[in-house]
Amino acid sequence: MSQHTAYPEKSASGTAAAPVLVVRGLRAHVAGQQVVEHVDLEVAATGVTALLGRNGVGKTSTIKAVMGLIGREGGITLDGQDISHLPTHRVAQLGVGYVPEDREVFSGLTVTENLRLAERRGSEHRYDLVYDLFPELRERGQQAAGTLSGGQQQMVSLARALLNDNRVLLVDEPTKGLAPRLVQEVARVLAHAAEVVPILLVEQNLQVVRTLARDAVVLTDGRSVHHGPAAEFLDDPVATQRLLGVHGGTDPAGAV
Amino acid sequence: MTERLLVQRLYERHIEQVLVTVGLALATVALFDGIWGTDPRFLTGPAWMESTTRIAGANVPNDRFIAILGALVVLAAIVLFLQRTRFGMIIRAGVENRSMVTALGIDVRNAFTLVFTIGGAAAGVGGVLASHYFGYVSPLLGQTLLIFAFIVTVIGGLGSLIGAAVASVLVAVLQQFANYYLWGTGDLAVVVLLAAVLLARPSGLLGRQ
Ligand SMILES: Nc1ncnc2c1ncn2[C@@H]1O[C@H](COP(=O)(O)OP(=O)(O)OP(=O)(O)O)[C@@H](O)[C@H]1O
Ligand SMILES: [Mg+2]
Numbered sequence: 001m002s003q004h005t006a007y008p009e010k011s012a013s014g015t016a017a018a019p020v021l022v023v024r025g026l027r028a029h030v031a032g033q034q035v036v037e038h039v040d041l042e043v044a045a046t047g048v049t050a051l052l053g054r055n056g057v058g059k060t061s062t063i064k065a066v067m068g069l070i071g072r073e074g075g076i077t078l079d080g081q082d083i084s085h086l087p088t089h090r091v092a093q094l095g096v097g098y099v100p101e102d103r104e105v106f107s108g109l110t111v112t113e114n115l116r117l118a119e120r121r122g123s124e125h126r127y128d129l130v131y132d133l134f135p136e137l138r139e140r141g142q143q144a145a146g147t148l149s150g151g152q153q154q155m156v157s158l159a160r161a162l163l164n165d166n167r168v169l170l171v172d173e174p175t176k177g178l179a180p181r182l183v184q185e186v187a188r189v190l191a192h193a194a195e196v197v198p199i200l201l202v203e204q205n206l207q208v209v210r211t212l213a214r215d216a217v218v219l220t221d222g223r224s225v226h227h228g229p230a231a232e233f234l235d236d237p238v239a240t241q242r243l244l245g246v247h248g249g250t251d252p253a254g255a256v
Numbered sequence: 257m258t259e260r261l262l263v264q265r266l267y268e269r270h271i272e273q274v275l276v277t278v279g280l281a282l283a284t285v286a287l288f289d290g291i292w293g294t295d296p297r298f299l300t301g302p303a304w305m306e307s308t309t310r311i312a313g314a315n316v317p318n319d320r321f322i323a324i325l326g327a328l329v330v331l332a333a334i335v336l337f338l339q340r341t342r343f344g345m346i347i348r349a350g351v352e353n354r355s356m357v358t359a360l361g362i363d364v365r366n367a368f369t370l371v372f373t374i375g376g377a378a379a380g381v382g383g384v385l386a387s388h389y390f391g392y393v394s395p396l397l398g399q400t401l402l403i404f405a406f407i408v409t410v411i412g413g414l415g416s417l418i419g420a421a422v423a424s425v426l427v428a429v430l431q432q433f434a435n436y437y438l439w440g441t442g443d444l445a446v447v448v449l450l451a452a453v454l455l456a457r458p459s460g461l462l463g464r465q
Contacts, residue, residue, distance in 0.1 A: 067359055069359065087358070087363075088355065088358040088359055089358045089359075089360075089362055089363045089364070092358070092360060092361035092362075093361040098360075100356065100359070104353055104356045106348070106349040106352050106353060106356070107352065108348055108352055109345065109348060109352075113345055113349075116342070117342075117345055117346065117349055117357070117360060117362070118360050120360070120361045160360065
C-alpha cells in the first residue's frame with residue numbers, strides 16, 4: 001500500500017477546504033473480473049478534478065464503483081460520511097450527480113419526463129438554470145429523448161444532474177463524439193456548473209481538461225499512479241507520453 | 257411477497273422470471289389440488305348475468321358485457337397509470353434502464369413491487385371474470401388460460417401492453433370464427449397465427465425490434 005504516490009497534503013490551488021469526495025484503496029469488479037485494483041483520489045471542494053488515463057484503465061469503472069453500480073470495496077466518503085456500502089439510490093440521494101459515459105437518457109420518455117424523473121425529493125429543482133443553459137430542451141420538451149441527436153442527448157444527461165442541488169458531480173466523457181462547436185458548448189456549461197458544484201471529470205480532450213481542471217488523477221491498469229495539479233501534469237511531455245500516450249495538448253498537434 | 261423473494265433477483269433476466277413464476281403457479285395448483293381437490297365448484301352469478309341480450313341477431317349472454325367492460329377498464333387504468341403518474345414514469349424508465357433510474361436517486365425495487373401487486377390485482381379481476389365465463393372455478397382452470405396468455409403475450413410482443421390488448425382481441429376473434437366457420441379448428445388457427453407472427457415479426461406485433 002505504501003508503494004502508492006503520496007497524496008499531496010493540500011490540493012493544488014492551496015485551498016484549505018476539505019475535499020468533498022475521498023476514495024481510498026478502491027477495488028471494483030464487473031462480472032467476477034477485477035477492473036479497479038487500487039484507486040486513491042480526492043475531489044476538491046470546488047472546481048474540476050480530472051480523472052485521466054488511456055482507454056480501458058478503469059476510469060468509468062471507478063466512477064461506477066463510487067455510484068455503487070458495480071461491486072466495490074475500499075473507502076469512499078462524501079463530506080466525511082462513509083458511503084462505500086450504500087446502494088446506488090442512497091448515494092444519489094446524498095447528492096452525487098452522475099452523467100454516464102453513454103448519456104443513458106431514457107429514450108422512450110420525453111425530454112420533459114427525463115427531467116421530471118431526475119427531480120429529487122428534498123432538493124430544489126433548478127429549471128431556470130437548466131433552461132438557461134440549454135434553451136433547446138424547453139423547445140423540445142415533448143420530443144422522445146431517443147430521437148434527439150447525440151449532442152442534445154448529452155444536454156439532457158447534463159441537465160438531469162444540474163437540476164438538483166448536488167454535493168458533487170461525476171461526469172464521464174461528456175464531449176465524446178461531439179462536433180468541435182458542441183465540445184466548446186459542453187466545456188462552457190461545465191465551467192459554469194463548476195462555480196456551484198465540484199466536479200470529477202473524465203475527459204479525453206486535453207484542451208478541455210487544461211481549461212477546466214485544477215487537479216488531475218491519472219490511472220494505469222486500474223491503479224491511481226499520479227496526483228497533482230492538472231497544468232503541471234499536462235506540461236510534462238514525458239509523463240503525458242508515458243501515462244496517456246499523447247502530448248499534453250499545449251501544441252495544436254496535441255489538441256484533438 | 258413472491259416478488260420480493262424471488263423475482264427481484266431476476267430482473268434483467270426475463271426468461272428466468274417467466275420460468276420461476278410459472279413454476280410457482282404449477283406448484284400452487286398442485287397445493288390447492290392436495291387441499292381442496294380439483295373438482296370444479298359451480299357458481300351462479302346474479303340473475304341478470306345469466307340471461308342474454310339480442311345483438312345483431314345473436315343472443316349474447318350478459319356476463320360477456322361485464323367481462324368486456326371489466327377488461328377495458330383494467331386496460332385503461334393501466335395505460336393511464338403508466339402514462340400519467342410518476343410511478344408509471346419510473347416503471348417505463350426502469351424497464352429501459354434500471355441502473356440509471358437508481359443513479360437518479362430512485363429506489364426502483366419499490367416501484368417494481370407495486371407493479372407486481374397491480375399485476376396480481378389485475379389477474380384477480382381476470383379470474384373473477386373468467387369464472388363467470390366458465391360458470392365454475394377450479395385450480396386447473398388457469399392452465400388452459402395460461403397457455404392463451406402466453407400466446408397473446410408473444411403475438412403482441414414481449415413488453416408491450418397495447419400489443420397484448422390487440423393480440424388478445426385478435427386471438428379471441430380468430431379462435432371463435434374458426435370454431436364457428438371452419439369446423440371447430442379454433443385452437444389450430446391460433447397456433448397458425450402464432451407461427452405466422454413469429455416468422456414475420458419475431459419480436460411480436462408491437463414488440464421492440
Ligand atoms: N461488463 C464488463 N465485463 C467485463 N469487463 C469489463 C466490463 N466493463 C468493463 N470491463 C473492463 O474493465 C476495464 C476498465 O474499463 P473502463 O470502462 O472502466 O475503462 P475506461 O478507463 O473508462 O476506458 P475508456 O477510456 O475506453 O472509456 C477494461 O479492461 C474493460 O474491458
Ligand atoms: Mg470510460
